[in-house]
Amino acid sequence: MSQSAQQEFAFNKEDFERVRRTLYQKAGINLTETKDSLxxxxxxxxxRALSLNSFDDxxxxxxRTPEEDENFINALTTNLTSFFREAHHFDALANYLRTHPGQRTIWCSASSTGEEPYSIAMTVAEVFDSFDNPVSIIASDIDSQVLAKASAGIYNSEATTKLTPHQCKKFLHKGKGSQKGKVRVVPELRKNVSFRRINLMDVTWPIRGPIDVIFCRNVMIYFDKPxxxxxxxxxxxLLPDDGLYIAGHSENFNKDSQIVTPVGKTIYKPVREGRRYG
Ligand SMILES: C[S@@+](CC[C@H](N)C(=O)[O-])C[C@H]1O[C@@H](n2cnc3c(N)ncnc32)[C@H](O)[C@@H]1O
Structure with missing residues (x-):
């Protein structure tokens, strides 16, 4: 590792290894060896905020300070997301809801800044042609900062280019004055998503089954295979026999046929054995 003359804080290979180990223990995130400058x-x-001079300090x-865990994790997560990312998953969700009418629960388990759970909520509202529908949506993430942004539901207009004009009209309010160039998800849709902080590494999750559809997209890539x-x-x-597990585009469980079986592109259903509705 190079420590350049103009580097503000002392940071060596051992510090980087300690950060890697600590992040893995606290969040399961497996940083590659090349991520030292990140x-x-x-x-x-x-x-800087803590007026410390070195990574060792x-x-x-x-x-020594358990409350710092949240800032440490928030700083090191990667939160890239977008509305209707991997659009085929939302078509599959709409199809699932049409063929499985009634009370349903969806868990969006790495919801980042909210674009993904709001895309789910839009899909649900369109299927039922109503904001008052029998589907509960739980959205969670480990990062408290992204959850705060998600709850606020405010985005730059450019972030919404994948929405149709009809969706924009129905689901977004345009900002005015100081909020010009921004949009806010309408309150009727925001109330349909319940946000909470969940670390997927925790031994128990504050969530009860059955959950009919689980979106767990583009987070497993940060974890090792075990x-x-x-x-x-x-x-x-947590899934019923006909439930769906939806993975990200680079997360492939086709070889894990004792746990899930593919029913679409990165969409799986459970292979039933062992515990249910934990
Ligand atoms: C790249 S984003 C993916 C966002 C969204 N699922 C999507 O596909 O667009 C990964 C998210 O996983 C979250 N994350 C990372 N480790 C986590 C953990 N141990 N528990 C819960 N969420 C975690 C990060 O905070 C981040 O918001």
Missing amino acids: VYSRLARRL YLTYLK TQLNILKRMVA
């Missing part, structure tokens, strides 16, 4: 730039803000502070399989098994235990 770690430096993301955590430098915390060192910061890591000692983190160890962690992925452990989370997948626990999620599958």
